[in-house]
Amino acid sequence: MDISHILNQLGEEREEYYGSVAPPIFQSTNFCFKTVGEMREKLTRELETPFYTRGYNPTVAMLRKKLAALEQAEDALVFSSGSAAVAAAVMSVVKGGDHVVCVQKPYSWTNNLLSKYLAKYGVTTTFVVGGEVAAFEKAIQENTKLIYLESPNSLTFELQDIEAIGQLAKRKNITTIIDNSYNSPINQQPVTMGIDLVVHSGTKYINGHSDVVCGVVCGTHERIMKMMAEEYMTIGSCISAHDAGLVLRGLRTIELRVNQSAISAKKVADFAENHPKIKQVHYPFSSKNPQLALAKKQMKQGGGLLSIVIDAQDVAGVERFCDSLKRFIMATSWGGYESLIFPLCALAASKSFENPLPWNMVRLYIGLEDADLLIEDLKQALDKV
Numbered sequence: 001m002d003i004s005h006i007l008n009q010l011g012e013e014r015e016e017y018y019g020s021v022a023p024p025i026f027q028s029t030n031f032c033f034k035t036v037g038e039m040r041e042k043l044t045r046e047l048e049t050p051f052y053t054r055g056y057n058p059t060v061a062m063l064r065k066k067l068a069a070l071e072q073a074e075d076a077l078v079f080s081s082g083s084a085a086v087a088a089a090v091m092s093v094v095k096g097g098d099h100v101v102c103v104q105k106p107y108s109w110t111n112n113l114l115s116k117y118l119a120k121y122g123v124t125t126t127f128v129v130g131g132e133v134a135a136f137e138k139a140i141q142e143n144t145k146l147i148y149l150e151s152p153n154s155l156t157f158e159l160q161d162i163e164a165i166g167q168l169a170k171r172k173n174i175t176t177i178i179d180n181s182y183n184s185p186i187n188q189q190p191v192t193m194g195i196d197l198v199v200h201s202g203t204k205y206i207n208g209h210s211d212v213v214c215g216v217v218c219g220t221h222e223r224i225m226k227m228m229a230e231e232y233m234t235i236g237s238c239i240s241a242h243d244a245g246l247v248l249r250g251l252r253t254i255e256l257r258v259n260q261s262a263i264s265a266k267k268v269a270d271f272a273e274n275h276p277k278i279k280q281v282h283y284p285f286s287s288k289n290p291q292l293a294l295a296k297k298q299m300k301q302g303g304g305l306l307s308i309v310i311d312a313q314d315v316a317g318v319e320r321f322c323d324s325l326k327r328f329i330m331a332t333s334w335g336g337y338e339s340l341i342f343p344l345c346a347l348a349a350s351k352s353f354e355n356p357l358p359w360n361m362v363r364l365y366i367g368l369e370d371a372d373l374l375i376e377d378l379k380q381a382l383d384k385v
Helices: 003-008 036-043 058-070 082-091 108-121 133-139 162-171 221-235 241-251 254-273 292-298 315-324 344-349 371-382
Strands: 075-079 099-103 124-128 144-150 175-179 197-201 215-219 278-282 305-310 340-343 361-365
Touching: 003 058, 003 254, 058 075, 058 215, 058 241, 075 082, 075 221, 082 108, 082 175, 082 197, 082 215, 082 221, 099 108, 108 124, 108 144, 124 133, 133 162, 144 162, 162 175, 215 221, 254 278, 254 305, 254 371, 305 315, 315 340, 315 344, 315 361, 315 371, 340 344, 344 361
Parallel strands: 099 124, 099 144, 144 175, 175 197
Antiparallel strands: 075 215, 197 215, 278 305, 305 361, 340 361
16 A cells, blocks of 8 residues: 555545544544444454444544554554553563563663563563674573664664564564654554564654654554553553544654655754764764664665764853754654754753763754754854853
């Protein structure tokens, strides 16, 4: 199926919904039945037909179908947050006494899940630098049940060789999960490279409008239905029908948004690499990235995120840079219209995260504004350093 068909037609049975052009929102929590026999039959298929919205909702089902098709997976689940999706995916694979191999420096709440939360229940994790497949193979133990990837990973955007690690895992009968949030399904489809489960913070590119928090897990129908019957229904972290409708709206333009963001981010990265007050640029499609060949092999293009290391003498210099920006909004998250900055020096005030990265690093998200205007804004702010 082509992307246009997936985004605009797949799952939208318009003849059943009064010819509605926009996907209808089934706000009802309950669905009724005419006879006991009908209710009994539907209860046996609670996960695949309208019965109770925590399990199955028609609006959410439309979204699931589109997301699975975009990732070239058989099925998908949509959660109330990206962290919930990651947690459900991981917990569907491991139990007490199992071992996980995870790429170093994953998303902060993924790190918290593995190193703190699941550790309480006897799940151990080895974190490895992900640039070499050999590092993953060396870390595998007899009780290893999961390899967790994030390519590119958070903040510094190192890549892992997805296909090679997927092949290694299959030889060892180990399940693989990857966080594909940075790329979205437009720029990278890990299922086609042998990964078992793909997770997303759907808050980012998938929704794309900075107004819904959600998460996604894609995989085989068998894995997804097992997860739905266990983690999904038990924890109850389902997305609401209203939010699912907003995400369906956001998906209409995902290809246009992701492509424009990537084009503009490459312009900004090129500018940053040649500015005397920027010591280092982290961007997968940077001409100076030693993993550029791997990035081009796995990814259609770079995403909208990059990180810069500012040549400042102290934190005050970084703060002057950030505070002087006029076209960037200072905020966490990313993936919407708005261009954002996230200074890592702000993490010093947080008790939730340990920050091993440089205090003078600033993450940029390049949204849909004019790239030349964003570059001019960066220039004037760097003059203040």
